[in-house]
Amino acid sequence: MTDITDFNASELSDRIHNGQISCTEVMQAYLQRIDMLNPRYNAIVNLAPADQLMAQARQCDEELARGQSRGWLHGIPQAIKDTGHAMGFPTTFGSRLLAGQMPRADSIMTERMKAAGAIVIGKTNMPELGLGSHTFNTLFGATPNAWDTSVSAGGSSGGAAVALAQRMLPVADGSDFMGSLRNPAGWNHLFGMRPSQGRVPFGPGADVWVDQLGTEGPMARSVQDLARLLATQSGRDRRQPLSINAALDVSGIQYTPDALQGLRVGWLGDLGGHLAMEDGILGVCEDALRAMQNAGADIEPTAPGFDTQALWECWLVWRRALVGPKAAALLQLPHARETLKPEVLWEYDNSVKLSYMDFQRASQQRTAFYNHLLQMFERFDVLALPVAQVWPFPLEERWPQKIGERQMDTYHRWMESTIYATLAGLPAISLPAGFHPTKPWPMGIQLIGKPQGDVALLQVAAAYEAVRSDWLQRRPG
Template sequence: MSRLGDLGDLTALDADALSTAIHARRVSCREVMGAYLERIHRLNPRLNAIVNLAPDEVLLRQADERDAELEQGRSRGWLHGIPQAIKDASPVTGFPNTLGSPLLADALPARDSVMAARMKAAGCIVVGKTNLPEFGLGSHTFNELFGATPNAWDPAVSAGGSSGGAAVSLAQRLLPVADGSDFMGSLRNPAAWANIFGLRPSQGRVPYWPAADTWVSQLGTEGPMARTVKDLAKLLSIQAGHDPRAPLSIAEGPQDFQAAADPATLRGLRIAWLGDLGGHLAMEPGLLDVAEAALARFAAAGAQVEPTALGFDAERLWDAWLVWRRALVGARIRALLGRPGARERIKPEALWEYDQGATLSFTEFMRASEVRTAFHARMLELFERFDVLALPVTQVWPFPIGQRWPTHVAGREMDTYHRWMESTIYATFAGAPGISVPAGFHANGRWPAGLQLIAKPQADAALLRVAAAYESLIGGLLSLRPPEPAG
């Protein structure tokens, strides 16, 4: 029998609390679905965070099926009966996998991605997809197919991206937990601008399949976003684990990534504060201050924070990054260019990536790979001295929603459409786990910012323990909720 009245607003519960209530039969899966659908129908028309929403009757029927399974003593897992919208870059049967492109508006996949299949197997009910930039390119969620997703805290500015729809859905309680993917900060940037947690797992931690290439294209990865570190860790536990179709995935099997929120974890923790890399990264005023305020919380809990140089030629690294990105993104765009009128319907930033990549030679790519290898070795040296590296997640505050991308940062011209996201490439290029944790707000009180923490490759569990300990220090910051969008 439902005791909904004891639980209050179901959409305000964290995913773990909601899962516990469902399995204790304090609330039915139908009641949970109904509560989320009511909020989605009321707020999503203005947030535009969830796209291709399934019909209510279909979702409620699936919720009834989950309730019937519980009646029989059967649970599919932690996500049993929990509504979930999968990022519109990850194939899910029954939903178009559009990547925000009009060319793919009706592209129905024949199979689920590994991540989506694992989340379904754990019991989630897929209600729709979350919005993203076209092809996931650029940290600003807008596309010609569905339009723009405004920031959860201020509708006048960007939500970030490419997992912008997921971040806004979490912050505005349209979803209890969310997934996303990260190539150049796509799980970290929107999390920072939503005052939530976003984790880019280690390379290979979450198998990426289906994929045209499984040997070279290793910069992008799927992963979790959440309002709590516990939820983040539990969702990663479902997503992670080797799959033979992704031969470079980590062959350790699914792990339990739960992390206790123990402030003692921070005592003696060695943190390298990279800041703006000695002025290399253009940074808008206030972001370093907010990040340093977050680091002061670590220091007050006993961590050792040491300003540290990257110790690697950052411009050389950026040039190598451009080669890798052009090669990988260009291949994705090439697959669509054979369609009639495709070039006219693909956004210019994507065409720029393709055109730049089309002239790359194998020798150029191998030179860039050698630079990446040297950088990886340098990162391992840093991790001999430090437990985590820290730097701001973003180099700018959320910018006007009608702007395609920041052309200037702190008076410096950006020479590419993604140069203002450079602070995210270090975890990606090293194959290391990186997390965005809430750090504070702009002086206007409306724009959140995040602190980026990076651990050594495959140290996802240790990074989550650090994040959970930090979370225990920022209850006041996490208690803040964005205003609901005006009607």
């Protein structure tokens, strides 16, 4: 018999609503699996007491018995990434400074997932303040990769990815600033999507006008779950005035290869040698593209056509400008400077050197880049490049110091491949691409879609899933 935790969220939803499985059975199965695996993987933190969660599951069963359903996530366990607020759980951001910080309200995304029926069981682990694509902190410790516990899970949504890959959650949420949904999905053989900027209102936060690089979004083992969770998370909220007004309708997505026929894919590769890349990554991504090509896609290698180094410098300005004020607020707390990790202090110390002219020039550079991509999308339907530039690295390392012979000059330079969708505010999806030739390490390829083209991008992902369905069923030991 199939274990309850083997089902994806949509399959669970169908069985719950058809009366084949009760919400209490679902909750019990997941709590047992978490009890068995979480001590090893450390993916879920601040787990709620089992008796409280079982009581909530029984309430969901009673509602169904009366013919009442909260939504497609009715009675389904969910752990919120620790960047998001969930009532009754601390929002720590992986920092000892915030270990006891209790929210006064749910975040917008949590509100929506609860309204669709999800039962919040805890939080998922992340690096301190979400900085660095490697999930470790001094509050909870490290989260290892679902496929190999000796290497990194990625981040910052690493806890979400590992909990999902190891069937401790049926579907997961996360956030993405510099690949924080895409990288851990790619390193754990999952689908992760950074939606269009404004598609999922992030917050509410201290600033709703300028702070527009980070966004929340979905992660899943199937494209159907990914699409349904994104639709649940999406929609305008008046507390986020730049959020997208239109509802996201994913009901028309076809889970067949048809959408790959004639699809024009611009393969950016390593951006003409600009991106340092470990051996084997480009080849794995090209294998994924060949699968698309065999189903009718037109794959064309293409030059970026923009100043890649200038864009990196633009990125540094934007990142410092947005991270600096968050670090500054924490630095008001006692013993903060000696408690926060060095990467946080580095971002803050560089942010205070910025002038308004620096920021405005970087904003103009970002605008020019967006307009350049609009021209590229006259030729291509999607743009493709690797989701990461290195394979998962040893768990005890803070970040890769070198790629080949090239020294990394910042703690996040090895994730440069993720900045382009972020700066342009475009939707991007990480698809499982392949595995290391000798290690059990997954790698992803990211597809970047047109402005607000989230549904079209999900349709491409669904077609890709259809042509590689058997291979995508591989799961970690």
